[in-house]
């Protein structure tokens with residue numbers, strides 16, 4: 347249990363980016379179940395409208411706004427408006443992210459940059475909009491959704507793994523300062539969770555978790571505090587262990603485990 351601030355529903359709003367689908371959607375609903383008023387943002391208006399209706403019977407509530415996380419100016423404008431009418435955002439879950447497999451040959455730089463733009467640029471835009479406000483209030487909680495894929499460079503995930511590694515290292519770098527500002531900074535490192543993002547995968551997904559279970563674990567982690575929220579523990583520990591191995595052993599094990607690249 348961390349001594350740092352942890353947001354409670356009576357303190358203000360929770361904000362979830364990428365809330366139209368998958369982990370963001372599940373977490374927004376779980377926070378509303380726990381009594382939070384939640385601001386849900388994403389680009390798909392229709393999916394957000396459905397989410398608001400689904401939350402109507404819950405203890406808390408969800409309001410939705412369409413925002414692209416890469417549009418820093420629009421996102422700031424939306425946060426200004428929502429805070430003016432609904433009160434301060436005390437918990438921000440910067441979750442929006444994208445993934446598709448990538449290859450070394452042919453290498454697609456535009457596609458690589460797009461993943462960084464959303465996964466890293468989108469989070470950075472969220473941090474900018476929240477840090478000043480939370481620092482001025484002397485408290486707040488921000489959780490960044492990275493991934494266990496950021497622990498190591500997984501095959502066919504050059505952009506995704508490196509974007510998530512960037513988030514983890516960025517959070518480590520900011521943490522000491524945010525503690526001093528009264529802002530609880532957390533990094534969420536999920537393993538495989540069943541969502542539209544992982545439905546695209548054609549490879550085995552060990553310890554795949556159901557969305558509702560993952561959403562509960564994430565919200566428990568918000569309530570508990572501590573720097574890292576990672577699950578399932580089995581996959582997280584295996585990947586953390588692999589990170590410690592000499593590269594020769596590491597690459598040999600990864601080749602065996604993934605069967606990639608296939609033999610010609």
Ligand SMILES: NC(=O)c1ccc[n+]([C@@H]2O[C@H](COP(=O)([O-])OP(=O)(O)OC[C@H]3O[C@@H](n4cnc5c(N)ncnc54)[C@H](OP(=O)(O)O)[C@@H]3O)[C@@H](O)[C@H]2O)c1
Nearest residue numbers: 364366367368369388389390414415443493538539541543
């Ligand atoms: N599923 C997993 O196994 C897993 C594991 C580790 C980490 N993660 C991370 O968890 C996060 C959510 O993934 P997911 O599995 O829930 O995927 P998902 O179901 O595809 O959801 C992605 C969400 O991000 C939003 N999004 C994408 N681009 C956006 C943009 N430019 N601006 C605003 N919102 C945007 C999407 O909404 P719109 O399209 O409506 O904008 C959607 O709500 C990602 O950061 C992912 O890397 C997932």
